[in-house]
Amino acid sequence: MTDRPDLSTLPSYKAPKRSLFSARKLALMASVVAGLGAATYGFSPSHNPADLFTTPAHAQVNNEVKKVQQPVGFADIVERVKPSVISVKVNIREKVAKDDSNNDDSPFQPGSPMERFFRRFGGPDGLPPGLRGGPRGGGVVTGQGSGFFISADGFAVTNNHVVDGADKVEVTTDDGKTYSAKVIGTDPRTDLALIKVEGGSNFQFAKLSDSKPRIGDWVLAVGNPFGLGGTVTAGIVSASGRDIGNGPYDDFIQIDAPVNKGNSGGPAFDVSGEVMGVNTAIYSPSGGSVGIAFSIPAQTVKSVVAQLKDKGAVSRGWIGVQIQPVTSDIADSLGMKKAEGALVAEPQANGPAAKAGIESGDVITSVNGEPVKDARELARTIGGLAPGNAVKLNVLHKGQDKTVNLTLGQLPNNLEAKADTDKSDKGNSSRGTDVPKLGLTVAPANSVAGAGKEGVVVTEVDPKSAAAERGFKEGDVILEVAGKSVGTAGEVRDAITAARNDSKNSVLMRVKSGGSSRFVAVPLAKG
Structure with a gap:
């Protein structure tokens, strides 16, 4: 028990007269308090408890706050863009198996287009259901993906691995109509393809974004997951500039909008209803979405699609060097302050770089005045320029900066170096x-x-x-x-x-x- 202060000792204190309350008065006070409690916690549906404590003006302000706090949905955006998205179905005639244990002619061999297709957006072991262990006999393999119109006259974008090797391509629009399509051109290096729908016109199409998405921006993925047809999922941009080992031009946008088998080639929209990227791959140990998907940026799509529409193929600039990243150890050994640029491991004989005097050990630090961050950025920058263009390279050569001018050649179709078969004796x-x-x-x-x-x-x-x-x-x-x-x-x-x-x-x-x-x-x- 704590001591209470003796207020009677204070100079200004006057003890109040003792007053008595009748039982009737106490009961009345209790009923008033209980009534307030009922008004606060036990009101009837016909009365708003706020009316007992606020003025009409306050009530109006509260209603406005409630309106602001309501979550904003994507229904208006989806209603506008969804008709531009298509489902893509392909038929590929498989070859007859020679040997069940070693089928070299199978289209599902490791690294083949079909194996990559089903590993990315199909079975977890790279084969569609029913073909585990390899195709058995002749027949037709059916694959499904997504795409979207980029013009009213029926040009549409999808992935290269969706239509690569297809004997027949069909697309289904959002209103359920089916059309035949032909492949205009493909680009395996970026996994993009341009197709043209036949027998229709005045299609609703999507616009490729001119701006680069920011990490944290909203994103909507629309496609044909598991063959279900037009499906919308939402998420955010998780990262940018991702290299997933797909090729030298990897520069993917990572998103966490659920993307599953069949979404391949479908668009990723921003909140303006423009395409920020084309969904091309997922990270999925189980074969389903785990919230990690990768999209080809709209800027890359624009450049590639323009060439596919014009020539049916993509021509890229080439300087003819084998390059590698500059690590911190390499930078230290070369006397560089920062580990930046692209180290020339070997210039190719008679290539533009060799003719211009670039040697092994040189570090390319900029192209046309734009700094080169790493080897991948150099490959993307040069590959984004047309053959025949003149470029200026800044190079660190034996500790000294120098400028090299050269004319870009055309990237050969196959740059894979063959392994030396000679063995050391x-x-x-x-x-x-x-x-x-x-x-x-x-x-x-x-x-x-x-x-x-x-x-x-x-x-x-x-x-x-x-x-x-x-x-x-x-x-x-x-x-x-x-x-x-x-x-x-x-x-x-x-x-x-x-x-x-x-x-x-x-x-x-x-x-x-x-x-x-x-x-x-x-x-x-x-x-």
Whole structure:
């Protein structure tokens, strides 16, 4: 129990006279209090409790607040854009299986267009239901995807992997009508395709956005998931500039609007009703939506579709270099303050870059005055320019900045370097000489059959060394160390010593592996 203050001791205090309340008065007060409680908590449906405490003006303000707080839906936007979205159905005649255990002619071989189609928007193991283990016999395989009109006369956009290899393409519009369509052109590198609907006109179409979406913007995905027809899902832009290993021009918008099998090729709309991207891939361990989908940006779609409509194919600029990212270790070994730009691993013979004097080890830092952030950005920038255009490249060459002017060539259809089939014959060489600071054992390349005449071949790699961590393996050929050509283990040691004397934390090596070369920055051991 706590002590109460004695108010009678205060100078200004006067004790009140004791008053008595009758039981009738107390009962009346109790009924009033109870009545207020009932008015607050037990009102009848015919009375608004706010009327007991607010004036009509306050009530009007409260109603306005309620109107503002109501969630805004997407119904008006959907009603406007949904008729521009189509369902795409394709028939692909499968080849007859020669051997159930090894069907080389199957269209579902790993890496094939159909296998990619069903892995992205089909079965989790890359095959449609009923074809697990490979197609059995001849027949027709049916696939489904989405698309959208971009003009009133029936031109529509979808994914390349939806229509690639199709013998027959049909589209179904939002009002349930079905039309035949033909493929105008495809671009596998961006996974885009342009088709033309036959037998119709005055189609409602969508506009490709001119602005770049911001992370956090609303997005609506409309398509044909699981063959259900026009379906709308909503979400936000989760990220931009995503590289998912699909190709050298990856620059995807990541969205969390649910995208499932059959949404491939469908549009992702912004709240203005314009197409911000074309849905092309999902990350899905289970085959269903987990809230990670990828869309091709509208700017890329515009550029590709314009060429497909004009020529049926896409021509890209080409400078003829094999490039790789500039890592922090590589930047340190080259004396660069920031790990930016694209490192030239090897210029291709007779390519525009080689003719202009660009060499291995050069770092391309800008194109036409625009900085190059990394190797992917260089590939996208050059690929977005037309062959024959003159470009100005800023290049870091042996520590010095220089400007190179060249004319773009046309990107060849196939730039895949074939692996060197020659194998190192270690029986024709001794174990080689150790480079203990790196964990490598090397021998002159000209002393090992099949290793070539230049550089030193790696004959042994310490599995616990920094070189092993950087991917060195037996048979690799080291061509240069710290910018100097090497042909013996002694020259390798000398180059390493010079780099250490220059206070470098790592040494840059140009390494040939198979039919291609790359630069590797290997940390230098102290001492």
